[in-house]
Amino acid sequence: MRGRRALILGTVVVLLILLLDFLSGGGVRGGLRMLESSVWGMMERGAGALAHVGIFKSREALIRENETLRAQLLQMQTETAVSSVLQEENARLRDVARVAAESIGTTARIISSPYASAYGTFLIGAGARDGIQEGDLVLSGEDGFVLGRVASVDTASSLVAAVFAPGHSTQASIHGADVSVTGWGASGRASVSRDVPVVEEDVVRSFDYENRVIGTVASVQSHPASAEQEVFIALPFSLTKTPFVYVVHSL
Amino acid sequence: MWYIRYKRAIFVCIALAGIFVGPWWITPFAMLLLALRFQAWEVPCIGLCADVLWGAHGFLPLYTLFGLILTWVFEPLRERLLL
Numbered sequence: 473m474r475g476r477r478a479l480i481l482g483t484v485v486v487l488l489i490l491l492l493d494f495l496s497g498g499g500v501r502g503g504l505r506m507l508e509s510s511v512w513g514m515m516e517r518g519a520g521a522l523a524h525v526g527i528f529k530s531r532e533a534l535i536r537e538n539e540t541l542r543a544q545l546l547q548m549q550t551e552t553a554v555s556s557v558l559q560e561e562n563a564r565l566r567d568v569a570r571v572a573a574e575s576i577g578t579t580a581r582i583i584s585s586p587y588a589s590a591y592g593t594f595l596i597g598a599g600a601r602d603g604i605q606e607g608d609l610v611l612s613g614e615d616g617f618v619l620g621r622v623a624s625v626d627t628a629s630s631l632v633a634a635v636f637a638p639g640h641s642t643q644a645s646i647h648g649a650d651v652s653v654t655g656w657g658a659s660g661r662a663s664v665s666r667d668v669p670v671v672e673e674d675v676v677r678s679f680d681y682e683n684r685v686i687g688t689v690a691s692v693q694s695h696p697a698s699a700e701q702e703v704f705i706a707l708p709f710s711l712t713k714t715p716f717v718y719v720v721h722s723l
Numbered sequence: 724m725w726y727i728r729y730k731r732a733i734f735v736c737i738a739l740a741g742i743f744v745g746p747w748w749i750t751p752f753a754m755l756l757l758a759l760r761f762q763a764w765e766v767p768c769i770g771l772c773a774d775v776l777w778g779a780h781g782f783l784p785l786y787t788l789f790g791l792i793l794t795w796v797f798e799p800l801r802e803r804l805l806l
Binding site for chain 2: 501512588624
């Protein structure tokens with residue numbers, strides 16, 4: 473009986489919070505999003521430190537080293553790691569700057585897991601105070617591929633709805649043929665007439681995203697009995713390896 | 724009884740970890756297991772957390788609806804078969 477009372481109470485509280493969030497125009501969300509960015513940031517920093525410091529390297533080899541050498545080695549490894557991380561980050565920022573030269577906007581860091589949301593959304597570390605608005609285009613820093621649009625804006629962070637969010641439909645063009653691409657999470661899928669000579673790595677542009685590139689053809693499946701071929705479209709890189717994005721401000 | 728509470732807490736932690744670091748299917752799966760085994764008020768709350776974090780204003784709160792459906796649909800089944 474006590475469990476049932478807790479269940480009813482939990483349900484009522486959940487419904488009240490949902491109602492409050494709806495009436496306040498999404499006001500409840502900010503705190504949890506800050507927590508998410510902290511958790512993700514801690515995980516990234518922890519993973520980076522483990523990878524670069526070398527805690528999981530051969531234990532026997534470390535035992536053989538004397539204390540002084542070990543300390544020196546650790547220091548050198550840390551310095552080298554920091555240097556290589558900075559070099560990598562510098563190269564990425566240079567790529568972002570190249571994209572930024574073509575349009576006015578803001579560079580931001582991805583501050584959440586890009587694949588944790590069933591809605592195909594992720595968080596970036598720029599918000600209303602950086603001039604971000606709902607509907608702004610979000611591009612990958614390195615190649616200028618469209619990643620999505622800003623769906624909601626907080627003070628210091630924004631939620632981005634990805635191009636390939638599950639169930640989301642986008643009008644696109646492959647080899648001059650107009651197609652409707654349906655999102656499947658990390659990739660999109662479109663039915664294209666067999667007359668269109670689609671091959672892997674063909675570029676896919678979308679009218680819904682200012683005729684920019686939304687991905688490349690990852691694979692093509694056709695069946696002799698069908699007049700159409702199934703085309704799978706994806707980004708040619710992993711979002712987890714793209715720390716920076718470029719948000720194009722709407723005019 | 725302590726091990727039952729322990730299991731319940733583990734399921735809740737897995738569901739919460741799924742919300743924050745993904746992949747996305749971990750949370751609904753943990754919610755399903757929780758709702759099947761326990762009379763868990765945590766299930767709709769976990770759904771609400773996921774919706775508040777990942778859904779934009781105006782999105783249909785699918786995780787919360789899933790949590791509420793799981794909680795109340797499995798209630799008679801749990802009463803008859805499991806508890």
